[in-house]
Amino acid sequence: xxxxxxxxxxxxxxxxxxxSISCKSSQSLLDSDGKTYLYWYLQRPGQAxxxxxxxxxxxxxxxxxxxxxxxxxxxFTLKISRVEAEDVGVYYCMQAIELPLTFGGGxxxxxx
Amino acid sequence: QVQxxxxxxxxxxxxxxxxxxCKTSGGTFSTQTITWVRQAPGQGPEWMGRIxxxxxxxxxxxxxxxxxxxxADRSTSTAYMELNNLRSDDTAVYYCANAFGVxxxxxxxxxxxxxxxx
Numbered sequence: 006x007x008x009x010x011x012x013x014x015x016x017x018x019x020x021x022x023x024x025s026i027s028c029k030s031s032q033s034l035l036d037s038d039g040k041t042y043l044y045w046y047l048q049r050p051g052q053a054x055x056x057x058x059x060x061x062x063x064x065x066x067x068x069x070x071x072x073x074x075x076x077x078x079x080x081f082t083l084k085i086s087r088v089e090a091e092d093v094g095v096y097y098c099m100q101a102i103e104l105p106l107t108f109g110g111g112x113x114x115x116x117x
Numbered sequence: 118q119v120q121x122x123x124x125x126x127x128x129x130x131x132x133x134x135x136x137x138x139c140k141t142s143g144g145t146f147s148t149q150t151i152t153w154v155r156q157a158p159g160q161g162p163e164w165m166g167r168i169x170x171x172x173x174x175x176x177x178x179x180x181x182x183x184x185x186x187x188x189a190d191r192s193t194s195t196a197y198m199e200l201n202n203l204r205s206d207d208t209a210v211y212y213c214a215n216a217f218g219v220x221x222x223x224x225x226x227x228x229x230x231x232x233x234x235x
Binding site for chain 1: 118152154161162163164167176178179212217218219220221222223224225226227228
């Protein structure tokens with residue numbers, strides 16, 4: 006199975022400041038079709054996870070432009086340009102290049 | 118936008134079975150892939166398996182093979198996940214989701230809490 010490693014484990018951010026989360030996979034997520042199957046999810050307290058980004062850098066419907074994704078191969082980053090109170094929760098990266106899908110351990114983001 | 122509504126919470130005895138339903142609306146059920154993810158208390162999500170209703174194809178993560186079943190009723194746009202021989206470490210919230218591509222969760226159900234306790 007592909008291992009997904011996220012850092013840091015937690016972040017405490019002042020509103021309006023940026024935040025960055027790193028995700029590394031144990032093997033390349035670049036498929037032969039040219040797509041890279043790396044996804045980002047946010048799980049707000051008491052809620053189901055929700056999709057933020059797909060294929061590294063594509064924002065899902067309704068996701069704020071404050072969120073951006075980058076990276077290639079095995080190294081990826083999710084950035085929040087200006088953190089707001091509604092961004093609090095646990096962020097997970099996930100690979101979907103092969104089954105079983107595997108998730109990172111999560112990064113908890115809270116507000117200072 | 119596809120919506121997924123799951124069945125209610127369950128309390129089960131060790132060794133028993135649970136069947137969670139996931140009714141979809143707002144999309145074409147047959148052509149979607151439905152994927153199942155669970156989350157134990159305080160843990161991250163764990164992918165369990167998926168079904169492609171139009172093909173009848175089912176894939177399970179190895180740890181659930183032999184104990185899990187995923188089915189789909191195209192007439193009611195409902196998917197089901199059944200887990201047998203429950204253990205206490207199966208206590209979790211079980212989610213269904215429609216999928217991007219192979220199995221990546223897109224829109225999620227609200228989750229179904231399953232508690233396994235004697």
